[in-house]
Amino acid sequence: MLSLLSLRARIEAGSLTPSQAVALTREAMAEHEPAVRALVATDPDPVVPETGPLAGIAVGIKDIIDTAHLPTQMGSTIHAGWQPRADAAIVARLKRLGAVPLAKTTTTAFAFIDPTETRNPRAPGRTPGGSSSGSAAAVAAGMLPLALGTQTGGSVIRPAAYCGVVGVKPSFRLLPTVGVKCFSWTLDTLGLFAASAADAARALALIAGRPEIERPASVPRIGLLLPEYCDPAEPEAFGALDRARAAAEAAGANIRAFTLPELFKEAFDQHATIQDFESAQALAWEYAAHRDDLPPLLRAHLDAAQAIDAASYDAARRVAHHARRSLRDILRSADIDVVLTLSAPGFAPDGYASTGDSRFNRLWTMMGVPCVTVPVPGDGPPLGVQIIAGFGHDERALSAAAFLEQALAARR
Amino acid sequence: MLSLLSLRARIEAGSLTPSQAVALTREAMAEHEPAVRALVATDPDPVVPETGPLAGIAVGIKDIIDTAHLPTQMGSTIHAGWQPRADAAIVARLKRLGAVPLAKTTTTAFAFIDPTETRNPRAPGRTPGGSSSGSAAAVAAGMLPLALGTQTGGSVIRPAAYCGVVGVKPSFRLLPTVGVKCFSWTLDTLGLFAASAADAARALALIAGRPEIERPASVPRIGLLLPEYCDPAEPEAFGALDRARAAAEAAGANIRAFTLPELFKEAFDQHATIQDFESAQALAWEYAAHRDDLPPLLRAHLDAAQAIDAASYDAARRVAHHARRSLRDILRSADIDVVLTLSAPGFAPDGYASTGDSRFNRLWTMMGVPCVTVPVPGDGPPLGVQIIAGFGHDERALSAAAFLEQALAARR
Numbered sequence: 001m002l003s004l005l006s007l008r009a010r011i012e013a014g015s016l017t018p019s020q021a022v023a024l025t026r027e028a029m030a031e032h033e034p035a036v037r038a039l040v041a042t043d044p045d046p047v048v049p050e051t052g053p054l055a056g057i058a059v060g061i062k063d064i065i066d067t068a069h070l071p072t073q074m075g076s077t078i079h080a081g082w083q084p085r086a087d088a089a090i091v092a093r094l095k096r097l098g099a100v101p102l103a104k105t106t107t108t109a110f111a112f113i114d115p116t117e118t119r120n121p122r123a124p125g126r127t128p129g130g131s132s133s134g135s136a137a138a139v140a141a142g143m144l145p146l147a148l149g150t151q152t153g154g155s156v157i158r159p160a161a162y163c164g165v166v167g168v169k170p171s172f173r174l175l176p177t178v179g180v181k182c183f184s185w186t187l188d189t190l191g192l193f194a195a196s197a198a199d200a201a202r203a204l205a206l207i208a209g210r211p212e213i214e215r216p217a218s219v220p221r222i223g224l225l226l227p228e229y230c231d232p233a234e235p236e237a238f239g240a241l242d243r244a245r246a247a248a249e250a251a252g253a254n255i256r257a258f259t260l261p262e263l264f265k266e267a268f269d270q271h272a273t274i275q276d277f278e279s280a281q282a283l284a285w286e287y288a289a290h291r292d293d294l295p296p297l298l299r300a301h302l303d304a305a306q307a308i309d310a311a312s313y314d315a316a317r318r319v320a321h322h323a324r325r326s327l328r329d330i331l332r333s334a335d336i337d338v339v340l341t342l343s344a345p346g347f348a349p350d351g352y353a354s355t356g357d358s359r360f361n362r363l364w365t366m367m368g369v370p371c372v373t374v375p376v377p378g379d380g381p382p383l384g385v386q387i388i389a390g391f392g393h394d395e396r397a398l399s400a401a402a403f404l405e406q407a408l409a410a411r412r
Numbered sequence: 413m414l415s416l417l418s419l420r421a422r423i424e425a426g427s428l429t430p431s432q433a434v435a436l437t438r439e440a441m442a443e444h445e446p447a448v449r450a451l452v453a454t455d456p457d458p459v460v461p462e463t464g465p466l467a468g469i470a471v472g473i474k475d476i477i478d479t480a481h482l483p484t485q486m487g488s489t490i491h492a493g494w495q496p497r498a499d500a501a502i503v504a505r506l507k508r509l510g511a512v513p514l515a516k517t518t519t520t521a522f523a524f525i526d527p528t529e530t531r532n533p534r535a536p537g538r539t540p541g542g543s544s545s546g547s548a549a550a551v552a553a554g555m556l557p558l559a560l561g562t563q564t565g566g567s568v569i570r571p572a573a574y575c576g577v578v579g580v581k582p583s584f585r586l587l588p589t590v591g592v593k594c595f596s597w598t599l600d601t602l603g604l605f606a607a608s609a610a611d612a613a614r615a616l617a618l619i620a621g622r623p624e625i626e627r628p629a630s631v632p633r634i635g636l637l638l639p640e641y642c643d644p645a646e647p648e649a650f651g652a653l654d655r656a657r658a659a660a661e662a663a664g665a666n667i668r669a670f671t672l673p674e675l676f677k678e679a680f681d682q683h684a685t686i687q688d689f690e691s692a693q694a695l696a697w698e699y700a701a702h703r704d705d706l707p708p709l710l711r712a713h714l715d716a717a718q719a720i721d722a723a724s725y726d727a728a729r730r731v732a733h734h735a736r737r738s739l740r741d742i743l744r745s746a747d748i749d750v751v752l753t754l755s756a757p758g759f760a761p762d763g764y765a766s767t768g769d770s771r772f773n774r775l776w777t778m779m780g781v782p783c784v785t786v787p788v789p790g791d792g793p794p795l796g797v798q799i800i801a802g803f804g805h806d807e808r809a810l811s812a813a814a815f816l817e818q819a820l821a822a823r824r
Contacts, residue, residue: 092696
């Protein structure tokens with residue numbers, strides 16, 4: 001993979017210019033794109049700033065994020081060829097840091113679950129996951145050192161785990177969603193894909209303008225969570241979690257069991273109510289004017305979503321609100337820094353009919369807490385484990401993820 | 413003014429068709445627009461649904477709200493001629509209800525404070541207020557029975573008060589802001605302008621899909637608030653508040669004094685921090701690519717806003733959060749239904765250099781609570797008073813507003 005920190009180190013050492021770094025990236029894209037199909041549009045003649053803390057870093061932008069210089073097509077024929085006027089806030093921010101928003105990456109239509117044509121570069125014949133399919137696959141294939149995704153259910157953590165890269169879903173609204181196509185305003189969260197936890201921490205700290213997010217790996221106090229609020233995982237996922245636990249323990253981490261009260265089962269169940277009610281409004285124009293052009297899974301979803309009433313939505317929001325407050329108190333009193341749990345139910349599913357299952361992600365999206373998935377080395381297709389911290393403590397999740405990466409590397 | 417309920421009553425009685433109602437509105441627009449200058453674009457050949465609970469109701473859409481059939485220019489040369497692909501969620505909703513989004517109304521650039529060319533139809537020589545200048549003026553002039561605005565500081569309540577119409581800023585996120593140009597995601601709130609509180613209640617209940625919002629006027633328990641958290645009002649504003657108090661009392665309302673603790677002074681002061689930090693991000697593309705094309709007040713605002721750091725923003729958000737929780741508890745224990753207070757510091761300012769002052773609105777926008785301004789009859793230019801209820805109790809604010817309207821009419 002292309003490492004953001006490695007590229008930046010070479011640039012800072014003077015052995016690589018930003019333009020050369022972007023040229024390297026373009027070569028990698030040209031080499032892998034025919035097989036991976038992660039990109040929808042590429043800037044043929046990008047402006048490459050020679051200065052800035054992200055100069056030389058080419059970024060993949062999920063194609064529901066507005067770009068003033070490239071079409072933004074939402075993975076849907078309804079917006080085919082659509083050219084926004086302005087950059088999304090996060091794209092403007094990347095440019096200001098010297099980065100190059102070089103390519104738009106594939107997305108399932110409107111970031112729902114109808115699959116794209118993208119292939120999983122690490123698991124032939126298996127889905128790369130979704131909805132941020134192209135961003136995960138492009139980083140996994142070594143085509144780009146950094147890519148943007150969004151998560152409403154599990155659209156960052158799941159594809160990152162399936163493709164064997166680091167994915168970060170930061171605290172809710174840490175990154176601005178202005179100019180990002182909305183599916184659910186209570187849930188939509190911008191996230192990042194990168195080659196390592198340290199790469200992701202550097203990028204997040206710079207983009208958010210919060211240097212304290214990037215800090216050295218440190219030995220965390222870990223709460224190990226085996227989710228009881230939904231169907232269990234496949235054996236391979238539990239195997240990865242156990243390898244991660246053992247590696248962390250061997251590296252000196254204090255690990256204890258962590259459980260959640262019944263309220264979180266209720267919160268988990270209410271994710272769909274919030275998402276459905278809001279998506280029916282967010283996509284009201286597409287549904288009213290172009291229902292027949294929606295892909296089948298999204299169309300069926302929106303058909304059903306019309307029936308959610310305001311009272312059910314209000315009740316679901318109250319449950320979510322209570323669960324967020326309760327989680328804050330639980331994490332404070334549990335005397336742990338992070339929770340370690342599953343990223344996905346197992347390997348990426350075989351074939352391309354599904355983008356996989358977000359059941360280990362939806363609750364955390366709703367809680368608004370920072371989540372990082374770290375690849376766990378193994379013999380089969382990629383697997384990841386998820387590290388979760390309290391709201392606003394993105395630095396804890398990322399430094400624990402860096403610790404776990406190092407612990408896992410030491411056991412290889 | 414054109415009354416939504418009167419038009420709907422005639423349509424339901426069969427004495428007017430929806431097409432005739434829209435034609436009436438078009439005639440009124442043609443008559444008044446040359447003097448008022450409230451519109452930026454009008455649909456020359458609108459589709460008029462013959463059915464639906466808002467059939468026959470033409471609506472003015474503030475020009476930061478996306479429309480698929482009319483340009484959306486944000487009050488700025490930067491977006492001159494810009495044609496969005498999709499309708500904003502609220503525009504799609506209006507169409508579904510049978511309403512006709514007939515015209516785009518003037519807005520200050522990106523809904524900040526650089527004045528538009530719009531005139532105040534009720535107060536010659538005075539500003540109509542802003543940023544929803546065209547929506548307030550169009551309803552005041554009898555050009556439209558309903559118009560959409562947005563409020564980040566005081567952009568619905570203030571122009572409504574200055575123009576002598578009813579303005580409603582509902583509970584935060586009651587109306588979806590998908591497809592509305594963002595200035596501050598924590599504060600931006602969609603609102604309505606109408607000829608009466610009952611008109612506004614019908615519209616809000618239908619648009620929000622919450623029939624319980626529309627209920628008969630009832631005698632409220634009122635807390636009378638003279639804000640001590642900011643500079644005081646002009647004598648004419650206190651005069652209007654006193655006339656409203658006397659009318660409500662004469663009509664049987666129980667009125668007691670209501671005060672806010674020191675925390676709310678702090679919250680009031682922090683509104684700017686939140687707005688500035690978020691607007692620097694929300695308008696990052698415009699600032700980076702078109703700074704010289706920004707109008708002077710917004711340009712100076714964004715120049716200064718670049719300096720707000722994340723720590724100040726986080727501190728401001730914490731203050732706002734505590735104040736919202738505190739307000740909920742205070743309103744519950746105060747044994748009142750609504751707060752009655754000032755809508756604006758006085759008459760609309762003379763001339764067109766300023767859109768007036770939002771100091772009696774900003775705190776409430778930040779609190780996310782429903783606010784309604786009701787015109788108070790008098791001899792000079794229009795004045796309004798503001799009715800505020802607890803979060804989610806839009807029906808209380810609107811039914812108290814209807815009560816006050818009737819009480820004031822009885823005293824004429």
